[in-house]
Amino acid sequence: MSLTEIQDKIQKDEYRISDHAIKRMIQRSIDRFEVMEAILNGEIIEEYLQDKYSPSCLIYGRTKVGRDLHVQVSLAPKVVVITTYEPHPGGWIDCRIRR
DSSP, X not given: OOHHHHHHXXXXXXXXXXXXXXXXXXXXXXXXXXXXXXXXXXXXXXXXXXOSSSOEEEEEEEOTTOOEEEEEEEESSSEEEEEEEOOOTTTEETTTEEO
């Protein structure tokens, strides 16, 4: 799974945000622009090649205002944002490595 490919699709507006992700974004006060910033400035920290519907990955990125976000995306014909959240410090080292 290539981060460059994901970022290219984001820039070309070839993505969608799942209903689940929209609900979580509302609950967590995360807006679409923050999600896009995190992806465009981020790095893949985990890959889930055997995910339920299609291979996916977890991207860690930081927004322009310094908010740390994790964004899980699948790469089908279009990138699909599956969920997003702020990583809890108790569960992550430097937002990149699971404890």
